[in-house]
Amino acid sequence: MSTASLLTRTSKTVLNVLQPARDQLGDIGTAAATLVGFLLISFACDRIRQAWFSPLSKIPGPWYAHYTGLGLKLHILAGNRVNYVQALHEHYGPYVRVAHNEVVTCDPAAGKVIHAVGTKWRKWSHIPDHITANVFAIVDPKHHNIRQRFYTKTFSQASLRRTMQGPIVRTAELAVDGMKADAASRGGGMVDVHEWFMLFGNDVMFALTFGEGFGLMEQGKRGQTNPVTPLEFHQMIAWSEFSIPIFLFGRFVLSSFWPWAERIFKADVCLNPSQDEAIAQLRMKEKGEDGRTVFAEAIEDAKDDEVLKNSGKTRLTDDEIAADALGFRLAGAEPVSVTLTYLVWCVLQRPDVQRQVENEVAGVELTDEALENLPILGAVILEGLRLWGGNATAMRRKEDVTLEGTMLSEYRIPRGTTVSTQAYSLHRNPAAWPDPLKWDHTRWLDPAQSHSISQDRFQPFSAGTRMCAAYHLAMMEIRLMTAMFFQNFGGARLAPSVTSESMVMTDRFNLFPRNHRMEVLMRPAGS
Numbered sequence: 001m002s003t004a005s006l007l008t009r010t011s012k013t014v015l016n017v018l019q020p021a022r023d024q025l026g027d028i029g030t031a032a033a034t035l036v037g038f039l040l041i042s043f044a045c046d047r048i049r050q051a052w053f054s055p056l057s058k059i060p061g062p063w064y065a066h067y068t069g070l071g072l073k074l075h076i077l078a079g080n081r082v083n084y085v086q087a088l089h090e091h092y093g094p095y096v097r098v099a100h101n102e103v104v105t106c107d108p109a110a111g112k113v114i115h116a117v118g119t120k121w122r123k124w125s126h127i128p129d130h131i132t133a134n135v136f137a138i139v140d141p142k143h144h145n146i147r148q149r150f151y152t153k154t155f156s157q158a159s160l161r162r163t164m165q166g167p168i169v170r171t172a173e174l175a176v177d178g179m180k181a182d183a184a185s186r187g188g189g190m191v192d193v194h195e196w197f198m199l200f201g202n203d204v205m206f207a208l209t210f211g212e213g214f215g216l217m218e219q220g221k222r223g224q225t226n227p228v229t230p231l232e233f234h235q236m237i238a239w240s241e242f243s244i245p246i247f248l249f250g251r252f253v254l255s256s257f258w259p260w261a262e263r264i265f266k267a268d269v270c271l272n273p274s275q276d277e278a279i280a281q282l283r284m285k286e287k288g289e290d291g292r293t294v295f296a297e298a299i300e301d302a303k304d305d306e307v308l309k310n311s312g313k314t315r316l317t318d319d320e321i322a323a324d325a326l327g328f329r330l331a332g333a334e335p336v337s338v339t340l341t342y343l344v345w346c347v348l349q350r351p352d353v354q355r356q357v358e359n360e361v362a363g364v365e366l367t368d369e370a371l372e373n374l375p376i377l378g379a380v381i382l383e384g385l386r387l388w389g390g391n392a393t394a395m396r397r398k399e400d401v402t403l404e405g406t407m408l409s410e411y412r413i414p415r416g417t418t419v420s421t422q423a424y425s426l427h428r429n430p431a432a433w434p435d436p437l438k439w440d441h442t443r444w445l446d447p448a449q450s451h452s453i454s455q456d457r458f459q460p461f462s463a464g465t466r467m468c469a470a471y472h473l474a475m476m477e478i479r480l481m482t483a484m485f486f487q488n489f490g491g492a493r494l495a496p497s498v499t500s501e502s503m504v505m506t507d508r509f510n511l512f513p514r515n516h517r518m519e520v521l522m523r524p525a526g527s
């Protein structure tokens with residue numbers, strides 16, 4: 001049967017189905033019902049065309065994904081994207097179609113092209129740049145380049161060691177003191193270390209953006225305030241992606257009646273302290289040399305930056321500062337905390353490695369420079385980031401530049417298709433890593449081997465132009481907190497409540513352990 005006659009017969013069937021409604025409503029009703037019918041048919045025909053005839057039809061994937069992204073969206077809403085995509089890769093291989101217009105890949109060659117410096121692949125975002133985007137979310141490369149330049153010097157390793165090492169050490173000491181107090185006051189020395197790492201990660205971000213003194217631990221606000229990014233923020237983004245009408249209904253109707261709905265659908269508003277308050281706090285530190293905020297540093301550095309001077313933009317506006325302050329908290333607090341939690345989890349499962357780390361850090365001066373040179377510490381951190389990095393979830397990109405689309409491996413990717421990579425799967429790809437599921441820090445100990453591990457297959461911080469802006473800050477936090485943990489809690493053991501199931505990762509914009517806790521016994525057995 002030809003496509004034309006199939007369409008004619010389908011339209012007749014739809015009109016017959018709609019007949020009772022047409023009888024009831026008269027001419028206007030008939031016209032409206034016919035219009036709706038034709039819209040539905042053309043939508044269905046378009047989806048069938050994309051499923052069967054788009055170049056993406058050659059990419060394997062579940063049958064429903066060829067027609068719709070609903071399956072993927074439901075997994076996103078459930079916080080399960082990372083595991084769903086990994087399961088698809090295990091079943092279908094390195095390229096999988098996850099929606100009529102979306103593909104995921106864990107092929108290092110594709111990751112190299114997509115995340116290269118100067119790539120044509122743009123960050124995917126459904127929020128337009130003009131709605132004061134933070135540096136994380138800006139799509140337009142020129143716009144992004146300008147904003148990124150403000151922070152280039154501030155986030156360099158040398159600058160961070162000067163400005164942030166002190167606050168990080170002080171924040172880590174508060175966390176260690178808190179853990180000790182919990183261990184002393186609770187039966188068996190049990191401590192939820194994940195909670196303390198979350199407080200640590202969050203408070204370092206407060207120090208970065210507001211200056212010291214605003215941290216939750218310093219203010220004794222543990223337990224009173226939701227420590228880090230409310231999970232509702234992810235749900236807000238997921239709902240806005242799932243369906244704009246549902247999102248708007250939630251934001252403008254449901255939020256007026258129920259606080260839980262407000263926390264989800266207005267999470268951005270709930271998260272942000274009032275803008276005036278935030279800006280006032282940020283500015284307070286602008287003049288003093290000691291403990292200046294990242295924004296004061298950035299604005300100072302911008303005065304000498306030729307590119308910024310030539311572009312005529314050497315100040316950040318209040319809106320941009322507020323957006324980036326929130327962006328840094330969202331992008332910076334949780335990945336560090338979660339990486340620390342999983343790192344300790346991995347090391348405590350290997351008492352032999354735990355002893356090596358404890359011996360190596362014992363008595364070492366707590367400076368980033370000294371810790372950077374410790375081989376075992378460095379190796380366990382890298383192996384932790386490989387399997388359990390805190391931000392190893394989807395990095396979504398689009399190539400809208402090349403009219404005829406672009407090739408990834410043997411597949412033609414039509415213009416406008418979303419392609420995402422996730423480090424979680426790249427780092428578990430057997431074509432990229434020998435024995436990939438084995439947590440084996442020794443793969444990083446042989447310099448010949450570890451130097452050959454290129455950024456194509458190791459991307460816990462992404463790569464290229466959109467790589468983590470604060471990579472050096474993150475590594476400094478992880479090194480200092482890990483060293484302090486193993487200096488202070490020799491012989492720590494995992495509590496029986498910690499299992500592989502409790503540590504399955506939940507995907508909520510950042511990744512978290514499913515139970516949102518990880519209990520450790522801080523006293524050696526028998527003591």
Ligand code: HEM
Nearest residue numbers: 136328331332335336339391395461462466468469470474
């Ligand atoms: C272990 C800790 C961290 C990990 C694993 C991590 C990972 C990542 C990854 C994978 C991206 C790219 C996301 C994408 O392209 O969609 C990214 C971007 C970013 N990260 Fe991090 N991050 C960490 C810590 C931090 C910290 C402490 C900050 C503090 C400010 C931070 C700030 C940012 C920013 C601003 C971006 C956006 C960069 C841009 O688009 O120009 N991250 N990070």
